[in-house]
Every structure is written in structure tokens, then in C-alpha cells.
Amino acid sequence: MQPPTDPLLGAVLDERWQIDAPLGAGGMGAVYRGRQLNVDRPVAIKVLHALAAHDSKARERFANEARVIASLQHPHIIRLFDVGTDLQGRPWLAMELLEGEPLDARLARLGPLPVDLVLGVLADVADALVEAHGRGIIHRDLKPANIFLQRVGDRDVVKVLDFGVAQVADHRVTTTGRTPGTPAYVAPEQAQGAAIGPGADLYALGVVAYELLTGTLPFDAPTALALIFQHVQLPPPPMADRNPERPVPPPVEALVRRLLAKRPEERPPSAAALRDEVAALRRALEVHTEAQAPAWPKPTTGEAPTRWPLWAAGLVLLAGAGVWFALRPDPPDQPRLDASPTPAATAPDAQPSRSLPQDAGVPDAARPDARIADASAPDAQAPEATPPARRRRAGRRPRA
Numbered sequence: 187m188q189p190p191t192d193p194l195l196g197a198v199l200d201e202r203w204q205i206d207a208p209l210g211a212g213g214m215g216a217v218y219r220g221r222q223l224n225v226d227r228p229v230a231i232k233v234l235h236a237l238a239a240h241d242s243k244a245r246e247r248f249a250n251e252a253r254v255i256a257s258l259q260h261p262h263i264i265r266l267f268d269v270g271t272d273l274q275g276r277p278w279l280a281m282e283l284l285e286g287e288p289l290d291a292r293l294a295r296l297g298p299l300p301v302d303l304v305l306g307v308l309a310d311v312a313d314a315l316v317e318a319h320g321r322g323i324i325h326r327d328l329k330p331a332n333i334f335l336q337r338v339g340d341r342d343v344v345k346v347l348d349f350g351v352a353q354v355a356d357h358r359v360t361t362t363g364r365t366p367g368t369p370a371y372v373a374p375e376q377a378q379g380a381a382i383g384p385g386a387d388l389y390a391l392g393v394v395a396y397e398l399l400t401g402t403l404p405f406d407a408p409t410a411l412a413l414i415f416q417h418v419q420l421p422p423p424p425m426a427d428r429n430p431e432r433p434v435p436p437p438v439e440a441l442v443r444r445l446l447a448k449r450p451e452e453r454p455p456s457a458a459a460l461r462d463e464v465a466a467l468r469r470a471l472e473v474h475t476e477a478q479a480p481a482w483p484k485p486t487t488g489e490a491p492t493r494w495p496l497w498a499a500g501l502v503l504l505a506g507a508g509v510w511f512a513l514r515p516d517p518p519d520q521p522r523l524d525a526s527p528t529p530a531a532t533a534p535d536a537q538p539s540r541s542l543p544q545d546a547g548v549p550d551a552a553r554p555d556a557r558i559a560d561a562s563a564p565d566a567q568a569p570e571a572t573p574p575a576r577r578r579r580a581g582r583r584p585r586a
Contacts, residue, residue: 298401
């Protein structure tokens with residue numbers, strides 16, 4: 187059976203925006219790939235479902251998203267081009283088309299993400315929040331699914347999406363008895379229905395960072411109520427407990443734990459302060475990494491290294507030490523243990539040997555011929571000429 191054809195495919199909205207292909211759908215609406223006909227620009231078109239179009243709360247949330255995005259002009263926030271209503275009364279938004287993937291898809295595909303990437307996401311989202319918070323706008327639903335990595339050339343550009351439940355000044359868009367946002371990322375004060383400020387977005391950003399670094403959420407429970415209780419009452423577990431195979435630098439974990447503080451005043455004071463703190467932390471980690479790197483460049487494939495590796499240098503030092511021990515001179519004033527009187531030394535007309543005690547005051551090192559004279563002595567050539575008994579008596583004083 188053929189699936190029903192989407193009646194919106196090929197439709198032209200307001201004579202300018204053509205819907206070409208579906209990109210995704212949610213509970214309230216669907217997103218399509220489209221084109222701005224007058225300039226042939228690719229765009230994303232978000233249309234509220236027909237049933238949701240008759241729900242006043244859904245229409246209010248949709249209109250709130252358009253209002254918030256239109257008021258923000260930041261490179262890390264998705265851009266809005268146009269808004270309108272089709273002939274069936276369904277509201278729509280025309281926004282910039284993003285090529286890439288949201289953070290939740292990247293996390294599901296690769297698992298825990300590198301520390302530098304996570305810090306980059308924190309810095310960019312915090313920078314976007316500086317403008318939003320400055321205009322009195324609290325996002326209230328930051329999570330990996332609402333943070334998009336747009337591929338531009340060979341790099342990723344962070345984009346913050348879905349301001350549908352954003353709080354604008356004192357205007358609250360929520361349902362009676364329902365906490366706005368997603369329970370897994372909701373701040374304690376937000377979960378308790380208290381007045382919230384920028385700290386609620388910083389808390390959610392801490393949950394996002396914890397999840398990206400470890401691959402798991404800091405709190406998990408089978409029901410939304412139990413999950414909210416954990417956010418309000420329990421401290422986040424150490425990251426090593428969640429993923430011991432992926433150690434996180436202690437300064438990074440300390441920053442995430444501050445973001446997850448139960449009381450807003452214990453978190454960073456603002457999005458701008460968080461952005462600056464992350465930038466300083468990234469510089470510190472780069473310096474730390476460079477300090478641990480080798481002092482010489484690694485050779486590329488097919489090239490010889492420019493300096494000796496450590497093991498070769500160690501072999502050279504050991505060989506030099508062995509040669510020095512083999513050729514070093516005997517210490518002065520230390521008679522050889524196997525020395526014995528030679529025939530030349532005991533003969534009445536023999537010349538005194540340079541190795542006898544009368545010359546002991548002159549170090550051997552100062553007499554280069556001393557070792558040559560010892561080597562030419564008869565007993566040096568044939569030590570067997572001296573009887574064993576005589577060798578044992580060598581050095582004994584005669585008895586009186």
C-alpha cells in the first residue's frame with residue numbers, strides 16, 4: 187500500500203516559498219526543505235500540523251518562536267526569513283537551511299565527544315545566550331537535539347534552535363501544571379515552578395556538557411517525576427563513575443559541576459562569564475598539552491628523524507661509561523692486591539721501581555710511563571715465576 191502523499195509537497199507559500207522535500211516531523215509540526223523562488227535560495231520551512239493549528243497553546247508557542255528568533259541576530263542562532271499562514275490556516279516559518287547534524291545525532295553516532303569539541307560548543311552556545319539573555323529571553327529547553335552542528339567547509343558552526351518555549355521578559359508560554367522544557371535537562375528552580383533567570387539555561391548547558399563528555403546523562407529515572415526529584419535533591423555523580431574509560435580533565439569536570447549547582451547563585455554569574463571562563467580553560471589545556479609534547483618534531487613517513495631518539499642516546503651514554511671504567515687510572519696510594527717483590531726489586535743493584543712506596547707521593551696519573559714500567563717487569567709478564575709461598579709472605583715484616 188502506498189503511503190499517503192503529503193499535500194504540502196510542491197506547495198508554494200505566499201508566492202515565494204516552495205516546499206520541496208520533508209526533513210523531519212514532530213508532535214506539533216513538520217520541517218521541509220524548500221526554496222525562496224525569487225532568489226533561488228535553499229531554506230527550511232516549518233509548518234504547524236493541521237490539528238495543532240486549532241490548539242491555542244500550540245499556536246502561541248509557534249508564534250513565540252517566530253517572535254524570539256526575529257528579535258535575535260547572532261551567528262550562533264538560527265535565522266528567520268519570513269512567517270505566514272497557508273490557505274488552511276496553518277502557521278509556517280521560513281528559516282535558514284542547516285546542513286549537518288544535531289548534537290544528539292553526533293553523540294549517538296560517535297559516543298562521548300572530545301573535550302575540545304565540547305568546550306567549543308559550550309563557548310558558542312554561551313555566546314549566543316549573551317545576546318538572548320541581554321534581551322530578556324530565556325531559552326528554557328537547551329538540549330543536544332536543539333544544538334545543531336552546521337557543516338561549513340571543513341568546520342562545524344554551532345547553531346541554537348527551537349525557541350518555542352522561550353520566556354520573553356515576564357511573558358510565560360507554558361501549560362498549567364506542566365514544567366516547560368525537557369525533564370532530563372530542567373534546572374531545579376525550573377522544575378519547582380519558581381521564577382527562573384539565565385541560570386536555568388546555564389544548568390541545562392551543564393547537563394548537555396556532562397552528557398557529551400561521558401555519553402550518559404547525570405541523572406536517569408523511569409519517570410519524569412523521579413527524574414525531576416534527582417535534579418532537585420541529588421548531586422551529579424563523578425564522571426569517572428559514568429565512563430571510566432574516558433577520563434575528563436579535572437578543571438573541565440569542576441566547571442561542569444559548577445554549572446550543575448542546585449542554587450543559581452552557585453553557578454557562573456552569567457553567560458558572558460561562562461564564555462570567558464571556557465576560553466581561558468581552553469587556553470590552559472592547550473598550554474598543558476604542548477608542555478607534555480616532545481621537544482623535537484615527529485618525523486613524517488619516509489623521513490629520518492632530525493634528532494636521536496632517547497633509547498639511542500641511552501646506549502651511547504652506557505658505552506661511554508664502559509670505556510671510561512676500562513681505561514681509568516688506578517687511584518693513587520692504593521697498592522695492587524696481587525703485588526709481590528720482583529727479582530729486580532730485591533736485587534742489591536736494582537734501580538728503584540717507580541711503583542714503590544718511595545714514589546707514592548707522585549700520582550700515577552702524573553707519570554705516564556709508570557704503567558709501561560709495570561708492564562715490562564718480569565713478574566708482570568709471568569706471575570708464575572714467584573713461588574706461592576713467597577707470594578703469601580709478601581708484605582709481612584720480618585720477625586725480630
